[in-house]
Amino acid sequence: MKQRKLVALLAVVLVLVLCVGVFVACNPDETTGPSTYTYNSAASVFPTNWNPHVYQTANDSVPLDYTSMGFYGFDYNDTKDGYKLVCEMASAFPTDVTSQYVGQFGIEEGDTALAWNIPLNMNAKYDNGDPITAADYVNSLKLLLNPAAANYRADSVYSGNLKIYNAELYLKQGTTSMEPAYKFFSNWVETNESIADQIVFSVENSYLGETIRKKGYGTDSYLNAYGGYNGLASALWGLWSVADLDALTDKTWAEIKADATLTETWTKVLKKWQTDPDEEFHFFTTEYVYPEMNFEDVGIRASEDGTSITLILINPLEGFYLHYALGSSWLVHVPTYEACMSVDEEGVYSNTYGTSVETYVGYGPYKMTFFQKDAEMHFTKNEHFYGNSDTTYQTTDINIKFVEQASTRLEMFLKGQLDTYGLTAEDMETYQSSKYTYYTEGDSTWFMAFNPDAAGLVAAEKTANEEYKGAKVIDKEIITIKEFRQAVCYAIDRAAYALAIDPLGGTAKALYGNLIVSDPETGEAYRTTDEAKQAIVNFWGVADEIGEGKKYATIDDAIASITGYDPEGAKELFDIAYDKAVEAGYLKEGEVVEIVIGIPKASSTYYSKGSEFLAKAITDAVKGTKLEGKVTFKNSGDLGNGFADELRANKVDMLFGVGWTGSALDPYGLIEAYTSPDYQYDPGWDTSTAMVNVTLDGQVLTASALDWTYALSGYTIEAAVVVNGEATEDVVEVAAGTDAPTAKRLAILAAIEQAVLEQYDMIPLLTDSSAALKGMQIQYYTEEYVFGVGRGGLKYYTYTMDDAAWDAYVASQGGTLNYTVSE
């Protein structure tokens, strides 16, 4: 009986507790105060670490967007149709003080744009009220480059345009690496005796290994297949026996010289390779130890009065690109940062700065007040922010929630709980014509990529035929035939492709989309320039159809007409490719072409639908041609982030949905991604020998695609003068770095773009864009999207009503708002 009473009592208590909980939760204390304007949004991925020295992704940087500022930032221009750079944490634009540092930091008389003095905004304070001085910037940089930390973003001050003197060497001090000997030594005849103990024979870590990796053969699969670097080098160049290379490997030059047999082997190996002096170094590696270095040797100085800093750079940088590079900074709150540092017993450094409210101090327009991992974060106006005014930053609070499902975000948006919602493909039918829908074009182009490396494709073909016990059934060499790749380019109906996998995407016609800016000083879009337009019409073969009485009245009409889809042209090209493949002995009766499509993530519908679409499109396109029924497709397994390496090594034959992004203001730098073996998806295209003609000042010059790329990076190259279509022995020195006239850089860039496109290794498919619904509570500053400032951002957003009125409005609408209104 007692037990029953006890159980009954417990049940009553449980029910009471639940009821009280629900009552309390449903009746929070209601207080009245000044009007609040809260910007509510949701994210499907939450930041994990917004330490300015460590953060890795765009999601991680969200708190920094609200709580920090760069030296300079974007704002609307006077007509609000473009951007301009304005001072933020700096009080004025930098002044060139290079002359004051002659004799230091490698600066010589006459040098310019290497040392810049930046006057600081002395009204800027941390959000806890602490003043920000020049010493904070210096100490923050020291922490960024802390060798013990190996901070993820340490390279931000030496790997981009902004290269602070000795920053890289300070970071890497004390570390060792095996480097190719040719980088450190020269003049074999004079130096080999003195360095005999310092250089070691090694294919892997020498110039040879470097070349193998640049060609894309450095992956485990290749190394395993060929028994390591020596086997690979032997197969790749066909000059040496593996036994000879093995005999010499890991022997110092002194050891080789001291042994008659080794000397004989060495002589044999070298003889087959050497064409120029000093190529002996190509076979050797040396241990390089980054020397110890004091922070005083790094190129940053604080003024004595703490009101300015001076940056000393390795390469000259000036104008827009200098100001843009200073658009973010490495500034942290040093005492908080240092309190967050720790090293465990194993010597592993960790730092919790920027992982919670308690471990972070910002200095931007908002202050973080709450952060729960993968759940919620709050910001309120920073009372110490120098830019507070009555006309900007009306938003008083920011509330960001973690909501993984798009359907949930949409429901919350319709309930008035969010102020913006990024539309998905499924939503477009309902909201595409809503007056609350805003479309924004992105700066990325997504490609289909091939790697037409003959040796790699033969190897892949051999592997693919293994299952047929010696018989050749599968051909891949046809991919080396340009007409085949060109036919594939014409075979894709890009509009239908977009509809199938990315309804917001647009037809891509070139390497760069409409948002890429070629002249950042004026904001001129690259695609609007004559050079860029000409590259497009040349590539798509409509250049001769423009003009009075021709098919297209203007070049713009011609470009507008390009869809990229020409099934008849594709069929003709497939037939040509077939004939060429048969003639070259690639394709014989009974053989089929097998294209393995590389899939980074098989569970993604983007890749499953995309590969299905492309395979069907090409299969349909070859119908009625000599290749009908002879082109087959197969999807790879999950490749993860290694997808590019798989194509480089010809382990897969085709990728799609790939491309490079993030350099909307520097297409000249980004072109390196398509021409440098360090980044190319198609290292089978040797850009160091692929000649490109460029017309500069009325003179036609020719140089390799790689050399022109170097010219755009500021290096001086030699270009041969072309007369009557032939390169002559006359050479002209060309440099087209950031200080060169824009017209010169444009001409080179457009020529390289066309050369890359005409290779048909990187076939443009779609440009990216997005669409989002804007909540009724907020108003954008401009209807049009402006690079750098968007539609005003929180600085300029205004509100139609405060939070209390908004809640009442939503309730008056029955708790659900109608965003389908189209007028």
Place this chain on the structure above:
Amino acid sequence: MLKYILKRLALALFVFVVIMTICFVLIKMLPSLPPEQFGKDAQVIQLRREQLGYNKPIMEQYFIFWGQALKGNWGISESLYPMSDVWDTFVEKLPYTVAINIYSMLISVPIGLALGIFAALKKNKWQDQLISTGVMVFVSVPSFVYALLIQYVLCFKLQWFNHTIMDYTQGAFAPSTFVDMLPAVLSLSFGTIAGLTRYTRAELTEVLTNDFMLLARTKGLTKAQATVRHAMRNAMVPIFPMILGEFISIMSGSLIIEGIFGIAGVGKLYIGAVNAIPPDYNFFMLLSAFYTLIGLVAGVVIDLSYGFIDPRIRMGSRK
């Protein structure tokens, strides 16, 4: 008994070490290429990996792992929460997972038992058939389907609840958090309620037909007294371990529900640790240890619980 407990614990420890070793080897075998980035100095990433000891021989890494884990140092996150101590992050998120699971159990167990008893007592009547049909539906449909339905109907259409926890500042066990968690709790509970109902009904139906129940009634006990004092006690022997088992399955089931309702628990961490590029070794090992320990401890507790529920059962006895 003590000897039996020690034996079970030793066995559990052995299994724990074996599972952790397998996990360690498997996670280290996953590809660990960082994403390619234009203009990024890959050497910086390698320097950090060198510091974390990821370039050491795998056996050396294995012994370092155990050496540190035994001291309570589970290491630093590389990918999910870079530079953060994985234990700290785990402890910060654990209360939400615990809360949602406890609430779910508090709701599921009484309802599941009550429905099971009711169905057993009304065997083959319309009430039993109705409950059994409902049970079949809820057992068959995965919890994330209820989750989406509940979210649409209760949170969006009827607007009785919020879609997610609207105010995390209150903490995991605050009343407002409880209310915001209710849709997620309900989603987790349906399957458990259905399972418990079915099991209770089956066990109780069997017990109710035993001879001793007839004896109890002939002794003069009412039906309720006979059911509670005799039938339930006997039926609870297999049901109680099942409740513990359900708790473990809810812990793993909440992995998906936490994602749907945006609850900041540890569920997402486990998948995230494997999917991260490169994989977050330390998070994976900590969570593997956590879930393995829950399973092993629960197994031991279930075995021992038989003895407490039914004193006739003697553990480890040779006779």
